[in-house]
Amino acid sequence: MKTTRAAFVPLLTAACLLAALAGPGSAQRQPRRAPDVVQSSEIYDTCKTLASAEFAGRLTGHQGYAAAAQWAAGRFKAWKMKPAFGRDNYLQGFPAPYTLVDEADMTLLFPGKADDGAETIEEVKLEAGRDFLPLLFTDSGRNEAEVVFAGWGISAPELGYDDYAGLEVKDRFVLCFRGTPDPADLRFEDHDQHRVRMKTARDKGALGVVYIYPEVSANPNGDRLPNFTPAEISEKTADLLFKEKDLTADQVKKSLFAYKRPLSMTLSARMRYGVVARHFPAGVGYNVVGWIEGRDPSLRNECVIFGAHLDHCGRHMGLLFPGADDNASGSATVMEIARAFARSGRKPRRSVVFVLFGGEEMGLLGSKHFADNLPSRFKTVAAMFNFDMTGAGDGAFCGVSAEPAAVKEAIEAANRQVNIVRGVRIIRRVGVRSSDFAPFFLKGIPVASFASNGPHLAYHQPGDTIYRINPDIMADIARVAFRAGLRLADL
Ligand SMILES: [Zn+2]
Numbered sequence: 480m481k482t483t484r485a486a487f488v489p490l491l492t493a494a495c496l497l498a499a500l501a502g503p504g505s506a507q508r509q510p511r512r513a514p515d516v517v518q519s520s521e522i523y524d525t526c527k528t529l530a531s532a533e534f535a536g537r538l539t540g541h542q543g544y545a546a547a548a549q550w551a552a553g554r555f556k557a558w559k560m561k562p563a564f565g566r567d568n569y570l571q572g573f574p575a576p577y578t579l580v581d582e583a584d585m586t587l588l589f590p591g592k593a594d595d596g597a598e599t600i601e602e603v604k605l606e607a608g609r610d611f612l613p614l615l616f617t618d619s620g621r622n623e624a625e626v627v628f629a630g631w632g633i634s635a636p637e638l639g640y641d642d643y644a645g646l647e648v649k650d651r652f653v654l655c656f657r658g659t660p661d662p663a664d665l666r667f668e669d670h671d672q673h674r675v676r677m678k679t680a681r682d683k684g685a686l687g688v689v690y691i692y693p694e695v696s697a698n699p700n701g702d703r704l705p706n707f708t709p710a711e712i713s714e715k716t717a718d719l720l721f722k723e724k725d726l727t728a729d730q731v732k733k734s735l736f737a738y739k740r741p742l743s744m745t746l747s748a749r750m751r752y753g754v755v756a757r758h759f760p761a762g763v764g765y766n767v768v769g770w771i772e773g774r775d776p777s778l779r780n781e782c783v784i785f786g787a788h789l790d791h792c793g794r795h796m797g798l799l800f801p802g803a804d805d806n807a808s809g810s811a812t813v814m815e816i817a818r819a820f821a822r823s824g825r826k827p828r829r830s831v832v833f834v835l836f837g838g839e840e841m842g843l844l845g846s847k848h849f850a851d852n853l854p855s856r857f858k859t860v861a862a863m864f865n866f867d868m869t870g871a872g873d874g875a876f877c878g879v880s881a882e883p884a885a886v887k888e889a890i891e892a893a894n895r896q897v898n899i900v901r902g903v904r905i906i907r908r909v910g911v912r913s914s915d916f917a918p919f920f921l922k923g924i925p926v927a928s929f930a931s932n933g934p935h936l937a938y939h940q941p942g943d944t945i946y947r948i949n950p951d952i953m954a955d956i957a958r959v960a961f962r963a964g965l966r967l968a969d970l
Contacts, residue, residue, distance in 0.1 A: 516818075516819040517815055517819050517957045517958050517961060519950040519951050519953065519954035520950065521818065522811045522812065522814075522815040523811075523950035523953070525554075526803060526807045526808050526810075526811035526870060526945060526950075527803075527807075529789070529807035529811060531945075532799055535793060536792055536793040537791045537793070537807075538579075538615075539575045539577060539699075539762070539837040539838040539844065539845070540759060540762025540763060541577055541762070541793055543794070544790055548835070551569075552569035554814060554818075555569050555817060558818050558820075558821035560770060560771060560817060560833060561771065563832070563854045569767050569768055570767060570768075571765060571767075571848070571849065571852070572765055573764050573766070573838070574762070575763060575764030575837060576758070576760045576761070576762050577762040578615055578616050578756050578757065579759070579793065579794075579795060581755045581757065582754070582755040582796060583754040584604070584751075585605040585610070585710065585753075586602050586604045586605065586752075587602070587720065587748050588600050588602055588603075588750070588751060589603070589723075590747055590748075603719060608941065610695070610715070611710055611712045611716060612695040612696070612697060612698075612710065613709070613754045614688075614701060614709040614711060615697055615699035615792060615793070616699060616701040616702055616709075617708050617709055617754050617756050618704065618758070619708075619756045620686070620752075621752070621753035622751075622752060623749060623752075624652055625746070625750075626651065626654050626720060626746050627647070627653060628654045628731075628744050628746060629642040629646055629655045629680075629741075630655055630660075630735055630741050630743055631655055631671075632653060632656075632657075632688055633660070633671075633679070634670075634679050635670050638667065640667075641741065642741045642743050643683060643743070644741060646743045646745075648680065648683050648685045649685070650686060651685060652686050652687055652688075652750050652752070653680045653685045653688050654712075654717070654746070655688060657692065660739040660740070661739055665908075668910055669911075672911050673698070673701045674700075674701050674842070677702070677704060680707075681704050681707050686706075686708060687707055687709040687710060688709040689712055689750070690711040690712070691711075691714055691717040691728050692712075694713055694714075695711045695713050696711070696938055697795070697940070698840075698939065700840060708754050714727075714728040714729060719748075720746055720748050723746065723748070724746075764845055765837050766834055766835065766845045767789065767834065767835040768832065768833070768834050768835075769817060769833050770782070770833065771821075771826060771830060773827060773828050773829040773830040774826040774827070775829070780858040781829045781830065781857070782829055782831065782832045782857045782861065783832070783861050783862050783863075783964050783968040784832045784860055784863040785833050785960065785964060786846065786849075787806055787810045787812060787834075787915070788809065788810070788835070788836040788845065788846070788914070788915055789810045789835035789836060790806075790836070790837045790838060790840055790841075791806065800940070800941060801945070803947060803948050804868050804937075804938075804948060805943055806866075807945075808868060808931070808948060809865075809869050811870075811953060812866045812869045812953050812956055813866055814833070815957045816833070816960055819961050820961070828968060829967075830856075830857065834849060836915050839867075839915055843913075845915070846917070850922060850924075860924045861970075862925045862926070863919040863926045864926075864960050864963075864964055865916035865926065865928040866928075866929050866930075867914040867915065868931060868933075868935055869952060870931060870947070870952065871931055871934065872931040872934070873932065873952065874899060874931070875900045875932060875955070875956050875959070876900070876902050876903075877902070877903045878904050878905070878926075878928045879905060880906055880925040880926050881906075886926075886967065887903060887905075889962075889963040889966040889967050890903060890960075891903065892962075892966065893960075896958075896962065897958045897962070899955035899956060899959060901932060906926065906928070909921065916928045927963075931952045
């Protein structure tokens with residue numbers, strides 16, 4: 480041991496001397512290679528912590544989310560990121576009313592006839608989390624009422640389309656799919672927003688919208704409407720309701736797409752639905768923001784942003800929605816890129832900003848707030864990189880703005896070293912299903928959005944746990960984005 484060390488001392492000394500003679504600029508040009516500063520074990524641990532029960536599913540506004548935001552801010556501080564909002568303050572607050580659902584029960588009531596001709600009622604009690612879920616902005620309520628099917632739940636007479644035409648929905652539950660008659664027809668886009676669909680049904684006197692989804696999934700993306708109790712049921716459950724028409728939910732949906740005309744109908748089944756929810760109108764959400772100042776005084780007012788949503792759907796009725804893939808994974812990816820910058824000692828010419836957004840699941844609340852209220856020192860955003868669900872699969876996909884070409888080129892160049900991105904597509908427009916890059920894109924800021932190739936099983940379900948997460952995918956996406964972002968920040 481001793482001789483070995485002695486043999487290396489002169490070499491080390493010579494290397495230090497050379498570095499000292501060359502000055503600090505030389506050290507800048509010889510950073511540790513990107514793959515060395517990204518560690519899959521680290522990123523996995525971050526993802527695991529964020530998805531743990533300690534943070535209660537990170538529902539924006541709730542204390543579980545606030546605790547996760549504070550934990551992440553503590554990590555940013557440990558990595559010597561600059562706080563974006565004054566001394567020691569990494570948090571940007573915004574209003575985020577939220578709801579916790581404590582209990583819910585749903586029963587379907589099917590009228591029939593016994594052998595002797597007597598009228599009967601068959602009751603099918605549904606299981607919360609499997610057959611149905613309240614939408615997570617529901618009011619409390621208890622009702623028993625008829626169910627009417629209203630296609631996509633869209634009333635757009637101005638477009639010559641109305642699922643409600645000739646349908647009486649007052650004091651009834653409105654059963655519908657989520658979508659539009661023609662996904663290619665962008666005029667329907669607005670009507671596909673949950674908030675618009677809920678308001679349409681409520682204004683027509685319905686007790687609640689009952690969405691049909693292939694599988695039920697948690698959804699906090701809406702506003703509480705008084706005495707309105709919306710919910711979701713699985714396609715399997717909807718099959719029971721359509722059985723009297725000799726149809727399945729899948730057949731009905733395919734017909735809606737095929738004919739592009741309303742197929743609304745009354746159904747003979749009734750629904751008994753009770754839900755107990757607590758609403759917190761004064762909830763506050765947070766974006767967590769840390770940054771590294773650019774080394775070039777003439778460019779440090781420009782920045783490259785790495786962002787991901789930290790929030791998920793919370794805990795309701797004893798069901799924890801851990802959101803490991805959605806989006807503890809993307810948050811961990813952004814945090815690992817921040818840590819990689821810290822470890823590498825790299826200070827690019829432009830500033831680099833790391834943001835964990837709140838309120839994405841509620842409709843991009845946090846990213847809209849941040850894009851509208853950028854810290855004033857940043858005059859120009861050179862690029863915004865978004866990460867949404869980077870934890871499941873064996874490869875990655877990336878969407879990028881068409882202009883400037885440098886963004887796509889930087890990602891492709893980085894990927895030649897890492898080889899994880901399986902496809903890069905151009906983002907032409909954003910819609911109601913877009914992620915946190917959308918508010919930036921709409922301001923003309925060049926964006927890129929990364930996701931792993933999935934399958935993203937258990938989407939918005941209790942099964943989205945750390946056990947489905949592939950650490951190497953998150954790490955490789957972090958490596959590509961770190962290299963590409965560095966290149967853009969240094970141009
Ligand atoms: Zn989500």
